[in-house]
Amino acid sequence: MKHARRIAMPLGIVGVAALALTGCVGDAPADPSAEPGGTEGPAAGCEAYADYGTFEGAEVDVYGTILDAEADRLNESWAEFEDCTGIDVVYEGSSEFEAQINVRVQGGNPPDLAIFPQPGLLASVVGTGSVLEAPEAVQANAQEFWTEDWQNYGTVDGTFYAAPLMASVKGFVWYSPSVWEENGWEVPTTLDELDELTATVAESDVTPWCVGFGSGEATGWPGTDWIEDYVLRLHGPEVYDQWITHEIPFNDPMIVEAMDRVGELIKNPDYVNGGIGDVSTIANTDFGEAGLPVMDGECAMHHQASFYEGFWSDDNSVEVAEDGDVWAFILPGTEADASAVTGGGEFVGAFSDAEEVVAVQTYLSSAEWANSRVSLGGVISANSGLDPANASSPLLQSAVETLQDPETTFRFDGSDLMPGAVGSGTFWSGLIDWITGEETQSVLDQVESSWP
Incomplete structure (x- = not known):
């Protein structure tokens, strides 16, 4: 790993910890809507970064799964930190992160920092x-700004390795308000009402659902979100926890019920795949492209997480609002006003303890960084120091409030918590078999037999 010559402000691990504990590192800006760092401009903003130290020619490598426009925003989120500390944060995104991080570690060439998209992968x-x-x-910072549950996701065998970064609320159902108003459709408040709405839409000129399970090397994961949402809503958090920890078998009758309930929607040829093709196209359609027919009125609904807001356009030209171009509601439960949601997030782990690496890792765990990144649009964080007003749309603001609401029953994405051989292995591939014709019981039996 690279080591740079420090030129001011000692920044040993203990020193940074002391500053964080006294509130010098990690406090939310007085005005979170201001420039990153909580002030009106870069020059004044550097005062907010003084405690991190200054470095001459320092470089910190960060490796993750974030690509394209989202990667551009990530780089922008720490630009002022770079200017003020002298640290060049070099980000590399890869669609093959899950496989390549192990290759790099085994080859003795790990990055300084890695952004892990799955607690299970972090643990491995x-x-x-x-x-x-x-x-x-x-x-x-983690103890100050994240709940115990979120801290636990970055903990392995009692040792805390990785603070959370961004987060998402899963289970949103995206739709076009103008299309719905034209057809007189109303947002369902229960799963039964969602089924009834789907049948009603199918009688119109609009296909009810557009769906895509494609995601490069990670193809299949969008399907796991459907199953996880239904397990949680039909059977509750205790069963959900038992399922992901294998206290009940993967092919338990309750899981069969949840998967069949999903199949009634997205394996029905009359209900999918709006603007794309038949049921079989779900397997190959990239999840990022799958929802776009909603804006053309070719399909009525698309099931995807809060982060999908960033996929509607590259330039934020699509208005996400209740009376805008697109909007979304949380997949309901068996009863109205159910508060259970699934979600995901990333976690930053380090392979180097160089002072400049500690500085970057600490900044990424702070409320300042969370407010900086969220204010750029498209994402949210579960950081309690985040001002919901910084989120780029009313929908994302509501998602932040959901994460911060103590009444919310939150469960992390199940496949991300399962052993990698299952969560990002047989579960993903099994859903491709399932959506292309294999029976639910057969698929779940195969996944169960693969559990380590």
Whole structure:
């Protein structure tokens, strides 16, 4: 790993921790809507970064799954930090991160920092002995700004390795308000009402659903979100927890019921795949493209997480609002006003304890960074120091409030918590078999037999 010459402000791990604990690192800006750092411009903003230290020619490599426009916004989110500290944060995104992070670790060439999209993958890489325990400053920020559950997702065998970064609320159903108003459709308040609405839409000139399970090397994961949402809503958080930890078998009758309930919607040729093709096209359609026919009125609904807001356009030209171009509602439960949701997030783990790496890792765990990134649009964070007003749309603001609401029953994406061989292996591939014709019981039996 690279080591740079420090030119001011000692920044050892203990020193950063002390600053974080006294509120110098990680406090939310007085005006979160201001420029990153909480001030009106870069020059004044550097005062907010003084405690991180300054470095001459320092470079920190960050590796993750974030690509394209989202990667551009990620780079923008730490630009002022770079200017003020002298650290060049070099981000590399890869659609093959899940496989390549292991290749790089085994080859002795890990990045300084990795943004893990799955707690299960983080745990498996921690098992190689290459990931370092989080510095005290990062632990302090995590304890201040995240719930115990979120901290636990970055903890392996009692040791805290990785603070959360961004987050998402899953289970949103996206739609076009103008199309719905024209047809007189109303947002359902229960799963039964959603079924009734789907049947009603099918009688019109609009196909009820557009769906895509495609995602490059990670093809299949969008299907797992459907199953997880239905397991949680039909059977509750206790069964959900038992399922993802294998206290009940993967092919338990309750899981069969949830999967069949999903199949009634997206395996029905009369209900999919609006603007794209027949049921079989779901397997190959990229999830990022799958929802776009909603805006053309070719399909009525698309099931995808809060982060999908960033996929409607590259230039934020699509208005996400209740009376805008697109809007969304949370997939309902068996009863009205159910508060259970699934979600996901990323976690930043370190392979180096160089002072400049600690500085970047600490900044990424702070409320300042969360407000900086969220204010750029398209994403949210579960960081309690985040001002919901910084979210780029009313929908994302509501998603932040959902994450911060103590009454919300939140469960992390199940496949991300399962052993990698299942969660990002047989579960993904099994859903491709399922959507192209294989029976529910057969698919679940195969996944169950693959559990380590």
